[in-house]
Structures are given as structure tokens and as C-alpha cells.
Amino acid sequence: MSLRVRDHALTSDDLVLRDPRGKWSLRSSSRTARVCAALVVLLLGLVVAALMLGEFTVTPAQIIETFRGNAPDQRTEFFILGRRLPRALVAITVGACLAVAGAVFQMLTRNPLASPDILGISGGASVGAVMVMLVWGGSTAQASLGALIGAVAMAALIVALTARTGLHGVQLILTGVALSAIAGAVVDYVLSQVFVASATTAQTWLVGSLQGRSWADLVPAVAVLAVAAPILLWKAADARTMTLGDSAAIGLGVNAARTRWILLFVATLLVAVAVATAGPISFVALVAPHLARRLCRAESFLAAGLTGAALLLVSDLVALYAFAFPVPVGVVTITLGGGFFLWLLWREGRRRA
Structure with missing residues (x-):
């Protein structure tokens, strides 16, 4: 049941989804809903573009036929289902994980500059993954566990x-x-202590790259995001209340300490799986929550996640096709995010002045 609230919400634009039995309710904004819908449409368009572009071009008709199980030939099926679609979905999932984690850190710290890469969480995950891969010779799955341990240790x-x-x-x-x-x-x-070939491969990963990502790389990130989503939905209202300060949140009945620990663990887990999947891609976690906040004029984990997904997928397309040779996607996000970071510092400086 959907109810428009005019007298008791913060604005007349707010909507409340309420259980007919009155056991639960969820407040949202119609503007946020429109922004999220537009971002979903944008993501669908970007996925289609990701499937079509490349040296081997694919038409929309061929994409539809391939999804229906009637691929024109094996080569088309390989490029669509075996190569381009999993890479695009990995970009969407990793971008969403980073953006949601960034939104959580910014809300918890009440600091617009807070993000996993600036706070060192991504660095801790990188240390854990690199130690497992290069020092102990572990597999990709083991590197994911190392990234989780490193991220949790750094957060602690x-x-x-x-x-x-x-x-x-x-x-x-x-x-x-x-x-x-x-x-x-x-x-x-x-x-500096490993073979040159291994160091070169690891260095590419440390910049942040989606090269060669497959369906197997998608599974852990999707699983963690699926576990994190209901927890964030459960704690979203408490997180927004905590932006008013701990005293105000406690006065409004929020268990601030427990909420902070739950959200901190979830955000750290999202960063760890993102880093383990695609390397420490910089600035997505910083930029995406700000863009989502400007679009929605409110805090929204869903809008932040969709914005991060679109941002990383766009960056990956730029990295693939805007240069003479493909570059790691982290190079693009660092360039775009660095400019945004400088603008954000300038704006904060003017505000304090």
C-alpha cells in the first residue's frame, strides 16, 4: 500500500510504503524514486552499449536473438555472453559496492571527504590480497579472503x-x-620482492582493472551485495538519524553504537569484495554518493549504488574505447575522481571561509 504523506513527513514529496497490518513502513521520496528509475534506464542503455561496442560489432537484433537462445553464430554468442556481459555486470556490481560503502562511511563520519580509499580501507584490502597472491601464492578466491581480512583489520x-x-x-x-x-x-x-612478471600483473590489478573478468568473478560480489542490501534497508532510517549526531539519534531511540558497528562491518565487507574482484578502484566511493545526493536531494543507499554502478560502467567504456589502446579502468576513475576531489576541497574551503 502506498500513501502520500503531507502533514507528517519532512516534505510533501515523501511517500510511505506501509504494511496493511501496520507491522512495518518504509518512507521514500518520489524524487528519489524517479532518479532511481532513470538510473536503471541509463544502466540498461550502458549495458547495451557495452555489448555492441568493440572490434567485433554486434547489432541490437543479434543481442536479442542471443538472449533468446538463437545466437547467429558461436562467435557472436562468445562475445556477448562469454566476454562483454560478465564484464559489464562485474562493473555494475563493483561500482554499486564501492558507492554504497562510500555512502555509509560519509553518513557515519558526517564527513563529505570520507571514502574507503581515502580512509585506508581499500589500502588494507589491497595489502591482504597482495600478500595472499604474491607471498603465499594463493588463488583468486583466497585473495578475496585476504582482502576481507585486510579491510577488517584496517577498519578496526x-x-x-x-x-x-x-x-x-x-x-x-x-x-x-x-x-x-x-x-x-x-x-x-x-x-619489489617478487618476480617482474608477477609484479607487473599485480601492479595492473592495483590500479583497478576489469580486464578478463568472467562469470566466476561476479558470483562473490553479487552474493555479498545480496546479503548487505537487506541489512542496509533495515538500518537506513537509523543511519539517516545518526547524521544529526549521536545525542540526537539516541534521544530518538536509535542504538547508535550498535548501528555504527553493523554499518561499519557491512561497508567494510563491500569494500573488501570490490577490491578482491577488480582491485582498489579509486574515487568511485567518494564521487558516487555526492552525485546521488545532488540528484535526489536526500540520502539514499539505492541511488548511491545505482550511481556508482553507472559511473564505473561509463568509466570502463571510456577506458576501452576512448584511447588508442585500452587502459585499466582505474586510470579513468582516478582522473575523473581527482578533479572532483579537488573541487570538493575547494567548495569545503569556501564554505568554512
Whole structure:
């Protein structure tokens, strides 16, 4: 049942989805719903573009026939189902994981500059994955576990170092920058101690790349995102309340400590699986929540996830076809995200001035 609320919501644009028995209700904004619908349409268009573009061109009719099980030939079926579709879906899933994690960190810390790569979470995941792959010779699945352990360890270290001041303020950002530098130094040391071929492969992965991603790479990211989605839906209202501050949240009946730990663990898990799948792709987690917030004029994990998915898929298409030779997608996100980061710092400086 859908009910438009005019007297008790923050704005007349709010919608409430309510159980007929009154056991649960979910508030949303019609603007957010329209933005999410538009982002879904954009993603579908980008997926079609990803399937069509390349040296071996594919027509929309061939795509439809292939999905119906009547591929014109084996070559077309291979490029659509075996190569381009899994890469596009991996880009969507990894982008969504990073963006949602970034939105969670920004809400928890009440800091617009907070993101997993700036706070060092991605760096910790990189250290864990690189140690497993290059030092212990582990597989990709084992590297995913290493990334999870590294990300959780780095998050625990950040919480310990900011225990007195809390997860907000300039100290948090400076702590994250320092830990990111230390993690980068550890990764560089490991790379200098292995064979050149292994170091080159790992270095490409560390920039962030979707090259060669298959259906097997998609499964862990989709599984983690499927587990995280209902938890985030459950805690979304509490997270928005916590942006008012812990005192206000507690006064409104939110268990701030428990909510913070749950959201921090979920966000760390999302970062870990994203890094393990495609490497530490930078700035998606920083940029996407800001874009979603500007589009919706409100906080929304769903809008942030869809924005991150579209952003990474666009970046991957640019990385594949905008240059003379394909480049890792991380190069594109670093270029775009770096400019956005500088603009964000400039805007924050003007606001404080």
C-alpha cells in the first residue's frame, strides 16, 4: 500500500510504503524514486552499449536473438555472453559496492571527504590480497579472503586510533591518509620482492582493472551485495538519524553504537569484495554518493549504488574505447575522481571561509 504523506513527513514529496497490518513502513521520496528509475534506464542503455561496442560489432537484433537462445553464430554468442556481459555486470556490481560503502562511511563520519580509499580501507584490502597472491601464492578466491581480512583489520585500526575523538572530523581524514600511505608502502615492498612478471600483473590489478573478468568473478560480489542490501534497508532510517549526531539519534531511540558497528562491518565487507574482484578502484566511493545526493536531494543507499554502478560502467567504456589502446579502468576513475576531489576541497574551503 502506498500513501502520500503531507502533514507528517519532512516534505510533501515523501511517500510511505506501509504494511496493511501496520507491522512495518518504509518512507521514500518520489524524487528519489524517479532518479532511481532513470538510473536503471541509463544502466540498461550502458549495458547495451557495452555489448555492441568493440572490434567485433554486434547489432541490437543479434543481442536479442542471443538472449533468446538463437545466437547467429558461436562467435557472436562468445562475445556477448562469454566476454562483454560478465564484464559489464562485474562493473555494475563493483561500482554499486564501492558507492554504497562510500555512502555509509560519509553518513557515519558526517564527513563529505570520507571514502574507503581515502580512509585506508581499500589500502588494507589491497595489502591482504597482495600478500595472499604474491607471498603465499594463493588463488583468486583466497585473495578475496585476504582482502576481507585486510579491510577488517584496517577498519578496526581506524576505530582504535580515533576512539577518543570519534569517527568524524579532520583527525579521521588525516589518520586515513597516513594509514593509506603505510599500506601503499607495504604493497610496494612486496612488489619489489617478487618476480617482474608477477609484479607487473599485480601492479595492473592495483590500479583497478576489469580486464578478463568472467562469470566466476561476479558470483562473490553479487552474493555479498545480496546479503548487505537487506541489512542496509533495515538500518537506513537509523543511519539517516545518526547524521544529526549521536545525542540526537539516541534521544530518538536509535542504538547508535550498535548501528555504527553493523554499518561499519557491512561497508567494510563491500569494500573488501570490490577490491578482491577488480582491485582498489579509486574515487568511485567518494564521487558516487555526492552525485546521488545532488540528484535526489536526500540520502539514499539505492541511488548511491545505482550511481556508482553507472559511473564505473561509463568509466570502463571510456577506458576501452576512448584511447588508442585500452587502459585499466582505474586510470579513468582516478582522473575523473581527482578533479572532483579537488573541487570538493575547494567548495569545503569556501564554505568554512
